[in-house]
Amino acid sequence: MPVDERSVHNDISGQVLGPSVQAGIIHGDVYIGSQEPVLPPTPWQLPPAAPLTDRSDELLFLKRRRDHCVHRGHPFLAAISGLGGVGKTALALDWLHSLRPSLPGGQLYADLGARSPSGPVDPAETLSRFLRGLGTPPQQVPHTLAERAALYRSLTSRRPVAVLLDDAESAAHVRPLLPGGNSVTLVTSRGHLTGLTLEGGHQLHLEPLAPDDAVQLLADTLGDRRVAERPDEARALVGLCAGLPLAVRVVGARLAARPRRSIAMMVGALSEERGRLDALAIDGDRSVRAALDLSYRGLPAEAARLYRLLGTHPGRHFDDGLAAALLAPTGATVGEAADLLDVLHDTHLLTETGEDRYRFHDLVRLHALARAEEDEPAAERAGALRRIAGHYLALATRAEHAIEPRRPTLERDPASREVHSAPFGDRDAEAALDWLERELPDLVAVIRRVGTTDFPWFGWQLADALWPLFPRRKHYDQWRAVHGEGLAAAEEYGDRAAQARMLTSGGLGELGCGEHDRALEMFEAAAGILARDGDALGHARTLNYRGLALQRRGEPEAAAALFARAAAELPRHGDPRAGGLARLNAAGIALDAARPEEAAAAARAAREVLCEADDPYNAARATTLLGRARLLAGVAEEAEVLLSEALAVLRGVDAGYEVARALEALAEIAGDRGETPVARARYAEALDLYVGVNRTERADAVRARLAALDAAG
Structure with a gap:
């Protein structure tokens, strides 16, 4: 079934094996944009702060060092190190939250995952999220780490922010994430990040709580008089916790739930736990482990x-x-x-x-x-992981259907049909996209994990369900990662349909990243699989994909030949709409080559097919192209009618790039007639739209037109 282009803005229908393709990959970058400028949001990403016991010396250290930096006009950077459970994050959150009035640019937060089961987070991924949080449109997030870091520093030089980089692996892990301007950055890590001294970083090593402070934390956690009545026993208990706030809170919570249990009994129990763990080398980890074991055994x-x-x-x-x-x-x-x-x-x-x-x-x-x-048992652990994967697949599939209800999908595990409540409606595409975006890091972690199990199909099925997110929100790093994982699992498992889908979907991601050669390789590999399996329709759809890659590689005639084959074969195999889109792509190549009559013929044929397929968005794109072809042929009046007709449709679906193309052509018509104010207004609106969708070459061309109008008076 075809995809709803009103939400996707695509040029190709059917399976992937033929999913729709975001139009920026196809012809002229179609992006969702608004007509009115939107002020960048102010991100407030810090998690809530937990109550902090004392740490007055550490807070004073941070304040004084920051005041000194402010006085000198320098950014502030500090690395907080210490044992696990010592309260590094709690201290950082408490202090950074207190700075909110003085840093109105916002707060950014990243868990860098140095000790996560899935491994440290790629700094490029973190930068992508930071840039989006700072208001960068998804299509304007650069592809490389260096470019993202440069844009991030530029943005934060103009709007100082508070940044918390939690659980860093090393100084190298952190450096690309340091903001510009007079921002404040705190980094937490188990180890000393002395390498950050090169960036002017201050080092703060967090020791466990002093006995009196740890006792106060225990008293606050209990909320009764047991600590006041048995201070010596309380000191013994916090001593067994090694003064680590995490351990004190855990044992304190267990005591709080048992108001009749004495602190002495908890001292005895915790002493026994500590005795079992004496072989562990790190005292802090041993203390927390003992507290956790004790709390765990007390759970229902x-x-x-x-x-x-x-x-x-x-x-x-x-x-x-x-x-x-x-x-x-x-x-x-x-x-x-x-x-x-x-x-x-x-x-x-x-x-x-x-x-x-x-x-x-x-x-x-x-x-x-x-x-x-x-x-x-191992079987139950595997079953738990399978239920986790099934839960995410069910919700991701619901989100996919909310965004693209007509999109054909790979065969799904029965878990995808299970009933799960979702934080989005079945027709609320934006809420579904927001959910996919929020859950993306966890979905990626699950995809990576299931690739090593006896149920690897969850990996490529989850990747397939995530597809609608990627062309819209431009998470290229994850796009490539999840389809790479899915492809590897499908190859090892021998699922050829899944291999073809991962190759075509993943290839579109490569095309979006500018990796045209790699995209072409992937499309050709998919074509080979589909040809060997006798899937004529799927193979015909790859003709369009390969044409797109060749067009991007600067081989328009070779691309046109494939588009011509696609236009002929796709209707014969049951997908006339995709054939119409192939004609639309061919029309664009002819227009770029200044062959207006050929372009007009192809655009008319495409428009007829797309209207019959009830695809008003792409029919309007064909009408725009036809109008531009008629303008190039010197038939301005007919061109104006066509462009105005297309513009009315395109404005209704927020097709930013295509609206700009129509406006630019209409501005040219107005300028040729001497209607300078009208031309200037249309060029100005087109320029804003081109800038908004990061189409530099078109924006430069419009600027040149505006400059020529100004020079002409």
Whole structure:
């Protein structure tokens, strides 16, 4: 079934094996844009701050160093190091939140994942998210790390921000993420990032809490008089926690839930746990592990089981829907799963990140996974991972259908048909896109993980479900990554249909990145698979893809030959609409070659087919091209009628680039008639649209036209 171009703005229909292609890849970059300028948003990305006990010396250190930098007009950078669970992130959040009034440019946050199961986050991916948060349109996010870093520094030089780079692996991991201007950046890491001194970074090593401060944290957590009544026992307990706030909160939460239990009993229990872990080399990890073991054994059975199963999650975040999916064999409802998450949160085993989402502290995540490996059979752990993949596939498939309801998909695992509540409506395309974008890091982590399992098909099916996100929001890094993972799994598993789909979908991502040679290789590989399997329609669709790659490589005649074949073969194999789009692509090549009659003939044929296919968007694109061809042939009046007709349709679907093309041609007509104010207004609007969709060459051409109008008076 064809794709809805009103939302996609494509030139190719059918499966991928033929998905629709974003028009920027096809002919002239069609992007979604608005008519009115939109002010860049102010990002407030920092997670909520947890209560902080003391740390007055450290806060004073940060304040004084920052004041000194402000006085000298320099940015402020500090690296906070220390043991896991010592409170590095809590300190950073507390201080950065206090700076919000003095840094109105916003707050940026990234979990760099040095100790994540999926490995450290690529700085290029982090920069992409930062740039989007700072208001950069997706299509204007550069492809390379260096270009992204340069744009990021430029933006932040004009709007100082607070930045928290959490759980960094090294100074090299952080350097591309340092903002420009007089921004404030804090970096947290287990190790000393002395390399940041080259960037003027200050080093702050966070020690465990002093005994009195740790006792105060315990008292605050308990909320009763037990600490005041047994101060010596309280000091002994926090000593067993090594003064680490995470451990103190965990054992304190267990005591708080048992108001009749004495601190002395907890001291005995924790001493026993510590004794079991004496072989561990790092005292901090041992102390937290002991506290976690003790808290874990005090959990209700179902909460403990959920804790273990959550440890198998490859991603960083989860909600009650995922929790319910993990507990599905027991018949637990979403509400019951939410209650169990509350239990884990109340015992400080989970951190709430907002919007009813949770995450583990990295030490807690490792502990949960260790408990799963120790207390759950391998088959149950595999089953838990499969339920996680099924949960995401079901929701991603619902999102895909909300965005592109007519898009044909690869065969899906039965899990994709399971009923899951979703935070978006079945017809709310924008909300579905927002959900896919928010969950993208966790979806990528799941795709990578299932590639090593006995159910690798979840990887390519998830990649297929993610497709509608990529042409719209331009997450090229993840586009290439997930289709690469999907292709590798499909090749190893021997699923040829999936291989062809991953090659064509992935090839479109390469084409969008400017990797035209690689895209052509992938399209030709897909064509080979489809030809060997006797899929004539799928093979015919690759003709259009290969034509696009050749056109981008600067081989218009070779591209035109493939478009001509596609225009002939696609209707014969049951997809006349895609054949019409091939004619539209051929018309564009003819117009670029200054062959207006040939371009007009192809555009008319394309428009007729696309109107019959009830595709008003692409029919309007064909009308624009026909109008431009008639203008080049010197028939200005007919061109004006055609361009005005197309413009009325294109404005209704927010087709920014195509609107600009029509406006530019109409401006030329007005200028030739001596209607200078009209021409200037149309050129100015076209220029804004070209800039908004990052079409530099067209923007430069329009600037030249405006300059010529000004020079002519």
